[in-house]
Amino acid sequence: xxSAKKLNNTQLPKISVxxxxxxxxxxxxxxxxxxHPQRLLIMGHLTQGPKTVTELTGLCAVSQSxxxxxxxxxxxxxxxxxxxxxxxxYYAVADxxxxxxxxxxxxxxxx
Amino acid sequence: xxSAKKLNNTQLPKISVxxxxxxxxxxxxxxxxxxHPQRLLIMGHLTQGPKTVTELTGLCAVSQSxxxxxxxxxxxxxxxxxxxxxxxxYYAVADxxxxxxxxxxxxxxxx
DNA sequence: TTTTCATATTAACATATCATAATATGTTAA
DNA sequence: TTAACATATTATGATATGTTAATATGAAAA
Numbered sequence: 001x002x003s004a005k006k007l008n009n010t011q012l013p014k015i016s017v018x019x020x021x022x023x024x025x026x027x028x029x030x031x032x033x034x035x036h037p038q039r040l041l042i043m044g045h046l047t048q049g050p051k052t053v054t055e056l057t058g059l060c061a062v063s064q065s066x067x068x069x070x071x072x073x074x075x076x077x078x079x080x081x082x083x084x085x086x087x088x089x090y091y092a093v094a095d096x097x098x099x100x101x102x103x104x105x106x107x108x109x110x111x
Numbered sequence: 112x113x114s115a116k117k118l119n120n121t122q123l124p125k126i127s128v129x130x131x132x133x134x135x136x137x138x139x140x141x142x143x144x145x146x147h148p149q150r151l152l153i154m155g156h157l158t159q160g161p162k163t164v165t166e167l168t169g170l171c172a173v174s175q176s177x178x179x180x181x182x183x184x185x186x187x188x189x190x191x192x193x194x195x196x197x198x199x200x201y202y203a204v205a206d207x208x209x210x211x212x213x214x215x216x217x218x219x220x221x222x
Numbered sequence: 223t224t225t226t227c228a229t230a231t232t233a234a235c236a237t238a239t240c241a242t243a244a245t246a247t248g249t250t251a252a
Numbered sequence: 253t254t255a256a257c258a259t260a261t262t263a264t265g266a267t268a269t270g271t272t273a274a275t276a277t278g279a280a281a282a
Contacts, residue, residue, distance in 0.1 A: 109141070
């Protein structure tokens with residue numbers, strides 16, 4: 001408990017840059033896919049449960065075309081999955097880790 | 112404990128989309144500023160403590176020019192701060208919340 | 223004061239993204 | 253089968269980003 005260094009170590013989260021090196025391309029792709037106000041909001045809504053494109057149109061201020069393009073891209077990037085049910089296409093968060101991430105982002109930056 | 116819904120609620124992190132709406136522009140700007148493999152790595156290294164541009168050049172595979180441009184942008188976006196000491200410019204993570212975020216990202220996605 | 227080292231800026235071009243409009247496809251109901 | 257609704261695709265132009273090379277600034281050492 002003596003040195004400032006040790007004290008510091010107990011306060012700061014432990015980060016391994018080495019581990020990050022192997023994943024930085026994948027992670028930065030993910031962050032980029034999230035890095036649009038509307039896409040972030042879409043993800044936020046989808047963390048609440050699957051939604052149709054029509055429902056999302058009501059929830060986000062985006063045109064049908066752009067919403068479809070956003071969802072297409074987010075699906076290609078692995079952020080969301082989709083499943084057709086009748087005439088509706090349901091989109092959902094593809095990976096529980098993304099729900100975690102969204103929750104953390106909100107807790108840290110949306111107070 | 113009966114319904115699947117309640118069970119679900121206890122497992123999922125709580126997210127308020129309303130809170131996110133007010134911050135989504137700011138947050139998406141932040142995520143975009145992080146959304147480059149080298150910038151992510153730079154941030155990773157800076158979470159370990161302040162570094163000079165020369166040190167970072169040794170740690171990341173980026174040209175001097177690009178590194179300086181990245182750092183300039185990251186500073187403009189509020190991700191890092193800088194302080195000149197003699198002939199060296201020290202860069203550091205600007206906000207503890209960013210260290211938190213980096214740690215979470217690593218824990219979730221860099222296993 | 224000249225040289226050297228550290229860092230920043232500018233220019234130029236390729237590629238990616240954003241936003242909008244128009245059109246196409248797929249599904250259900252009439 | 254046609255009409256109506258839900259979703260996807262394509263095209264286009266504006267803007268942003270990534271990358272590299274060249275040059276400029278600023279501090280310290282010789």
